[in-house]
Amino acid sequence: MKNKIMVFIIYNRAIDEEMNDLMDSLDIKYYTKWTNVTGVGTKGPNFGDHVWPGLNNVLMIVVDEKLKEDISYAIKNLREKFPAVGLKAFVLPVIDTL
Numbered sequence: 001m002k003n004k005i006m007v008f009i010i011y012n013r014a015i016d017e018e019m020n021d022l023m024d025s026l027d028i029k030y031y032t033k034w035t036n037v038t039g040v041g042t043k044g045p046n047f048g049d050h051v052w053p054g055l056n057n058v059l060m061i062v063v064d065e066k067l068k069e070d071i072s073y074a075i076k077n078l079r080e081k082f083p084a085v086g087l088k089a090f091v092l093p094v095i096d097t098l
Helices: 013-025 065-081
Strands: 005-012 032-037 039-041 044-046 056-063 087-093
Touching: 005 013, 005 065, 013 056, 013 065, 056 065, 065 087
Parallel strands: none
Antiparallel strands: 005 056, 005 087, 032 056, 039 044
16 A cells, blocks of 8 residues: 555534535545544534533545545635534554555
């Protein structure tokens, strides 16, 4: 697996439909998705309870450099559209696939 990159996208599940549209628009077919994830980010806690009712979803996608740039651009646009909603992407190198 040469020159592959792993992108983790953590986002408030309130924008799940928009994230699905983003994935479709970039023709991303292969990914892992975790739903109803709890945590604390820059937009505050999301614990799915009566005090902190929000929850997150996480996408893990392995892509090449070109698609990483396309994802980055799309996420920046989505963040501008929903500035109050938590949305972060983390990029890691893929060293090997076993």
